[in-house]
């Protein structure tokens with residue numbers, strides 16, 4: 031028994047030595063020497079059955095052999111290369127173009143399993159230019175003041191003509207157009223701030239402004255247009271004379287947008303007595319934002335050249351062109367009705383529409399490059415418009431709910447004091463902090479010239495999803511006040527519009543299941559894309575050499591991550607160096623830990639499931655969730671640093687990081703539970719969770735700290751909702767709620783006095799106004815105090831009241 035015990039101790043010591051060597055990520059040669067030394071010591075001093083040692087030495091001999099490059103390449107790598115070539119998923123042109131779009135930065139670091147925090151923390155904090163700030167303080171404020179969401183959504187079903195005119199005149203449609211073409215040339219951060227504030231006021235206005243500043247004619251022209259096209263269209267788009275839309279989706283092609291059946295046939299036609307080579311277009315598109323009022327349609331179609339007018343190729347592929355809406359054969363004007371949010375959206379058809387070849391964005395040489403252009407621009411754009419609209423909606427919901435929960439009393443106390451309500455308020459606030467961080471940090475990357483395809487997809491899916499959670503929570507807390515529609519309702523329009531942001535620019539289920547990990551695993555992984563490229567190298571020997579080079583680095587990286595995962599999970603992430611001290615330090619360490627575990631899990635999934643992982647969407651989505659949690663938690667930490675580490679925000683930072691890392695743990699657990707190869711799953715579980723699932727979700731205590739912060743007029747509340755339109759004007763409920771919250775703070779001691787007097791039977795009355803009068807009569811309050819309380823009660827009740835209508839007003843006719 032004693033000898034078995036001693037043998038096991040020695041075996042564990044030997045394995046610990048191997049883990050320690052792997053943790054340091056040595057090169058193959060150094061790793062072999064280290065392993066040899068450890069094995070020699072183990073053999074010399076350790077105890078155990080002889081066959082153990084024999085097996086270890088055989089394994090070590092194999093490792094030594096790998097150090098001889100020619101032997102390794104011909105005997106080990108070549109057979110693996112041949113198998114890999116048959117396994118590697120074949121990529122369609124459109125998939126390859128989507129993969130090649132964008133840049134890799136921090137997302138790539140997280141995929142390595144060993145993120146370098148100095149790279150992340152050294153990125154300067156975002157700043158606005160003086161012109162951007164002046165725009166926010168001037169035209170944006172004024173536009174917000176003049177928006178009346180009830181009038182827009184329920185009376186008019188459109189923005190009023192004067193708002194359309196104001197938007198065009200002040201160049202809200204021209205934020206991304208460079209100044210040289212008459213645009214504003216704003217950074218992504220500025221665009222996001224404009225959209226967030228508008229969304230906090232009116233989703234219709236925000237969406238109307240978002241579309242010309244997102245993927246569409248202006249953006250495509252700026253990046254790919256010919257000089258003539260830029261000169262022809264950009265000044266008009268900048269002045270608002272031209273209104274653009276971009277038409278990709280149709281009845282037969284939604285998420286699978288690359289399958290559009292719309293065609294453009296190269297042909298010749300007589301125009302003004304001359305023969306012109308052009309394209310005859312036929313399309314049927316739907317859901318196109320701004321199409322009913324557009325003057326120029328960005329159109330995606332499949333281009334064919336059956337008569338060889340341009341060359342040998344018949345099927346040229348997806349192409350993007352600009353079609354003036356008044357061209358013969360074009361139909362626009364009819365409107366869809368998207369979830370009671372009446373921004374301009376509708377179908378468009380084209381019947382035998384003839385346009386010259388120079389309608390192709392970028393000219394005839396860009397025929398067939400439409401998909402690449404769309405993917406390249408979407409890879410940044412996805413991180414700006416919809417996430418910032420979700421941000422505006424979430425901030426408005428938190429700002430309103432924090433105040434409402436304080437001024438709304440039931441059972442004689444503010445509803446914010448009920449733990450059940452408090453739990454929901456804390457979740458809303460922390461989720462909003464996550465959205466704020468993700469938007470500010472990622473838009474800063476875009477402003478600095480990055481094109482972060484995978485983080486943008488994370489933001490699209492998760493900010494809109496978090497926005498939906500925040501909107502649901504706000505509705506639950508505000509009860510009937512949120513449900514009854516009318517001019518006094520400041521919540522329902524945002525709530526109703528949320529499914530739109532979930533669906534557009536890559537519906538969330540698809541983005542989560544197919545894009546974030548599916549694209550990220552290949553795009554951001556330090557070796558996978560290089561190995562795939564090696565496998566596709568037409569020259570076998572060159573491909574083999576490349577493959578050998580990356581494969582052994584890949585294996586080394588995976589072994590190192592496995593060791594890191596075991597060590598960091600066992601030490602609860604304590605044994606890892608991070609460049610930050612203080613209360614956030616532990617979150618950096620836990621991100622390191624989960625990054626290593628994620629990297630091993632991702633590598634294992636790709637190795638075991640190969641190309642079929644693409645179809646295992648539930649597994650792929652869970653890995654995508656782990657990655658998304660790590661990315662979002664990194665943005666939370668970076669945002670906190672960018673804001674100068676305000677101590678008061680720590681509760682939000684901690685709640686946000688804790689919940690994200692907890693989700694990372696749970697999604698890794700779900701991945702392991704469902705991994706089809708149970709033996710591999712068992713081994714992975716030992717690597718990822720050697721001590722089980724030890725990470726906890728945020729505590730109730732942390733939640734109640736947050737409730738205090740957002741239900742009182744604090745700096746934290748202001749910072750958290752910094753993009754919201756809060757100005758106190760008559761038609762802005764958010765400003766009025768803040769005013770009432772401040773009145774509530776002053777009224778609190780007097781209210782308490784009255785409550786106690788009612789209990790003692792000194793004061794009578796069934797509601798606050800009658801109790802105030804009774805308290806004045808009883809000499810408990812002086813006149814000034816009574817007036818103050820009446821003023822407070824009137825302000826509160828004005829916000830608590832909802833609308834009612836005469837039955838005749840219900841009739842739409």
Ligand SMILES: Cc1cc2nc3c(=O)[nH]c(=O)nc-3n(C[C@H](O)[C@H](O)[C@H](O)COP(=O)(O)OP(=O)(O)OC[C@H]3O[C@@H](n4cnc5c(N)ncnc54)[C@H](O)[C@@H]3O)c2cc1C
Nearest residue numbers: 276277278279284285317318319368534535537539540543
């Ligand atoms: C209000 C509004 C405005 C829009 N504006 C524009 C515009 O300006 N221009 C434009 O071109 N388009 C626009 N769209 C189209 C929008 O991008 C599409 O609605 C979107 O691509 C989804 O297509 P679909 O609605 O047909 O859903 P479907 O493609 O039918 O998808 C239905 C569901 O299946 C899921 N799904 C599909 N494939 C997969 C998969 N492989 N794995 C997992 N899940 C999957 C989706 O996530 C979704 O949940 C707009 C849509 C709306 C509603």
